[in-house]
Amino acid sequence: MPEKINSSNLEKARAAANKRASLGADIDLNSYKIPASEKPVNTDPSKLSAKDKGKMLSTGVMLDDPTQRMGTFIQIDNTPIHYSAKQDGVEVMAISQAKEKYDWFGDYWWKAVAVDTDKYTAHVELNESNGYFIRTLPGAKTTFPIQACLYLNKVGAIQDVHNIIIAEEGSELHIITGCTTSLHNEPGLHIGVSEFYIKKGAKVTFTMIHNWEPAIGVRPRTGVIIEDNGLLLNNYVAMKPVSSLQLNPSAYCNGENATARFNSVLVAPSGSSMDIGSRVFLNGKGSRTEIIARTITTGGEIVSRGYMEGNAPDIKGHLECRGLILGKAGSIHAIPELKGNLAGIDLSHEAAVGKIAEEEVEYLMARGLTRDEATSTIVRGFLNVDIEGLPPLLNAELKKAIEDSEEDMF
Secondary structure, three states, X not given: OOOOOOHHHHHHHHHHHHHHHOOOOOOOXXXXXXXXXXXXXXXXXXXXXXXXXXXXXXXXXXXOOHHHOOEEEEEEOOEEEEEXXXXXXXXXXXXXXXXXXXXXXXXXXXXXXXXXXXXXXXHHHHOOOEOEEEEEOOOOEOOOOEEEEEEEOOOOEEEEEEEEEEEOOOOEEEEEEEEEEOOOOOOEEEEEEEEEEEOOOOEEEEEEEEEOOOOEEXXXXXXXXXXXXXXXXXXXXXXXXXXXXXXXXXXXXXXXXOEEEEEEEEEEEOOOEEEEEEEEEEOOOOOEEEEEEEEEEEEOEEEEEEEEEEOOOOOEEEEEEEEEEOOOOOXXXXXXXXXXXXXXXXXXXXXXXEOOOHHHHHHHHOOOOOHHHHHHHHHHHHHOOOOOOOOHHHHHHHHHHHHHOHHHHO
């Protein structure tokens, strides 16, 4: 007869598992310096160095030929150096400028993310951080994406960022954000707070590509509030080495038929520690969510989280986490969680962690591929996340980011 599970022991085991999963997550803020925030300027971004533009291009930010962008924002360390919009009904500016322009700005400041969430959010507030303010007016629809780049340039520095994104009623907003650094083996820390407000019938597609370096720590903190019939499509790609990454955005589907979809693609090379996930609270009747994560370790450590909570009738959510361990080192810890608080909800999850099946490799080798080519083909298929509703241009850039990282992966 199976041993009866004691609820107290179960809680202890769960706490121990979460503690193991969080080991090494803390960063000593006193180990970094805070570069001075200068007054925002409006530099011609095409005049930046070829090296800097090349790093930004690796995250999807195009500065030499921005014809396929409806707006641009660039912040180097803690100073916005460029912001512009090229379409009616679209606003792109520095947070400091938006504070001065709108007397209602405070209605959106620390409302989707609590200022006392942790020491990282507190640090952003205490240092009066800048960042981007992106807004679409009611009914406006971006024909091409708005691009934003957060660039860490000083050795041993903290980059503090606070962003506000507002999609007014019936608007459509597409954003591609690239986060990267000019540093190589030098230390640095990026802390980014992002607050999204998706109004009735609005749609936001947000694609973030991280291209960090082995000594960089990264701490994004994100909150999303979605009203009736609003939609968030959130895509995240991190396939380069990073010292320590901790990311767990929270979406609140407060409106009726609100929808949030999260797609993540991660590769953790040796020496990298990634603790990533998504949390969705289905608070509105008929709200929906889907969380999909594809993770690969080639020697690093990954904690892949997913949390769904159903608090309203007729809600539906699905969570899928799949991980591949390539080589003999590295680990993936999948932590899917579902919580239902009333009858009539539909939440499901599936999680799998393993290795490439040898028979699949042999099958492709029998058809003329080398072992490396066969492995690469299987991995490419594994990372191919079909994202419904993603604009063709963003879909192409997402796939390009994955393809560009393939050589490093092997």
